[in-house]
Amino acid sequence: MTFQTYIEEQRSKHLEELFELLSIPSISALPDHKEDTHRAAEWFASALRNLGMDNVELYPTNGHPIVYGEWLKAQGKPTVLIYGHYDVQPVDPLHLWDTAPFEPAIREESIYARGASDDKGQTFMHLKALEAILKTTGTLPFNFKICIEGEEEVGSPNLPVFIEEKKDMLAADVIVVSDTAMMEEDKPTICYGLRGMCGFQLDVKGPRRDLHSGLYGGAVQNPIHAVVELLQSFHDKDGVITVEGFYDKVVPLTEDEKAAFEALNASEESVMNEVGVTELFGEKGYTHLERTWVRPTLEVNGIYGGFQGEGIKTVLPSEAHAKITCRLVPDQDPDEILELLQKHVKEHTPPGVEVTVSLFDKGAPFVTPFDHPAIQAASRAFEKVFEVPTAFTRGGGSLPIVSNLDEILKAPIVLMGFGLPSDNVHAPNENFKLKNFDKGLLTLCYYWEELEGVL
Incomplete structure (x- = not known):
């Protein structure tokens, strides 16, 4: 059996499991949900054990626990660290939700629930991709470490200290994070830098x-x-x-990066229409993308x-x-x-x-050169599944924990996101397209194949 067939056959079961996870109101910002947030951590710990991970632990912090597990049976092979978070944003205003935020529902070919896209759904996909490979091959191509925190939505106050204290345990050759979005539907995107x-x-x-x-x-x-x-x-x-x-x-933009940005054919007129202004304004001599990504x-x-x-x-x-x-x-x-x-x-x-x-x-900026072999391998995996060229972008926003991972662990970071700008993350009616869930699982499986050839 191939991993493609396994994923197809297990789809209903995977969605049932994801719905169970999404039903847990793990709102890290609200003290009333402390027990729920801990319950989400326990859910992921159990899922890691069922996957076959060793040394699965819930590490206590001054806030919510950090979940860790590892699979280190690929002797002599490189190590991949997967990062995600199990906490979610508050749901206010509740009256704007079409269905209850912690009662997952499928409509219009999307999963609606708080955390569906950010970041429970995307973190869950990593576990199921590894499961598909293990079930169909009996092994994994690399050593894997998985770190899932419960405070990303409140600024990850305790994770940097944990990374520093456990940097030997967390050491890896590549770090993979799925907590970003594609530029648009059917347009796979790799974000290789954040401000x-x-x-x-x-x-x-x-x-x-x-x-x-x-x-x-x-x-x-x-x-x-x-x-x-x-x-x-x-x-x-x-x-x-x-x-x-x-x-x-x-650091100035390289000529290769400029060419990659130009290839996106971004329309500044569409930006003006989207935000409702008659003209754009910013640092003279730069395009809209340059102003929002690299300046x-x-x-x-x-x-x-x-x-x-x-x-x-x-x-x-x-x-x-x-x-x-x-x-x-x-x-x-x-x-x-x-x-x-x-x-x-x-x-x-x-x-x-x-x-x-x-x-x-405060948080430091981060960039992994977009021509890095680990990023190019991700691009090839995306293109196998989506059958269109991958867009290389930088993010205008900030994920401080990514810069912490970069500064402390000093490994290339690959941001492989499967969400969309229309997912309503942090807003009512957060959702995650089933198509992206399905294609994302395949892309991750292909990525480990592609990465095996370059690490």
Whole structure:
């Protein structure tokens, strides 16, 4: 029997098992679901044992446990580490779901449930792909280690420490993650890089109390004016970030990468139509894809201060605030960028106010060269199943844990995602197309075959 036949024959059973997993409300952000989240960890631990994995453990953390298992019987062969997560996002607003988020349902050829795409469904596929190979060949082409965490949706606060402490146990030649999406339906996509991130808040303090704008306006610095002036100082009129040293370590796009991006034939007009604007704006001299994938950014995410109610109140506020995040690219270091930003704020603080900078989350950028043999093997596996060329992309967003895996384990990372932008991850009616579930299983099986020839 081939793995293709096995997967076809076991499809109903696989879906039953996946539905059982999706029925567990493992919302890591909500304390009321702590037991449910632990139950999802136990589910994966049991699944790993049934698969034939050895040394299956639930490693406790200060939050939710980390599930680990290994199959190290391919003597002399390379090792693959598969990473995934079993926790999910909250489901609010509940009234916008067409079916209950933890009562999986199939309609319109998609599985609807929280976690169907992000990331229970995709992690589950890895287990079933390995099962298909084991059942049909009796062995695996590599040594496999599987690490599944329960806190990805709350920023993976405990996983970096675990990776550092267990880096010998987790050591691998290739790391594979399925927690991303394809560009569009029937367009297989390999994301070979992600931007990093750092965030901070500006708190601008002026007078000790709110003041009457008629009595004090024009004589006392307005904190809202000050915060606007500060924010304006971060960019020039062409969208270029003016923080001294901000671009110093940015790695330019290679000619091969430029060609790969051009081959995607991305339409900037379709982007404008999608988001409802009449023109795009950003760093001068770069395309939309380059601006969102390989160039760093500084964006104001929120600004507030003064009177917010209906109507008008003639007040000069005591304070104003702004929340800012930067997306970073290789080889920008989040700590260095934050130092540059704090220096910039200090040098550009308007008179009459005091400014405090509070630092938030941060994560390093990540990239594996898209011509790496492990990535090219993934491309060939995709093309065997989808029968169209694979798109090579970088992600504009950030997965901080991927950069942690990269920095600590120092192995190439292959992001093989099977979701779609229309999957509604983090939103009501999250779903995962059955076609992608079926094709994804085959693609993963073919990948291990293709990878065997290059590792």
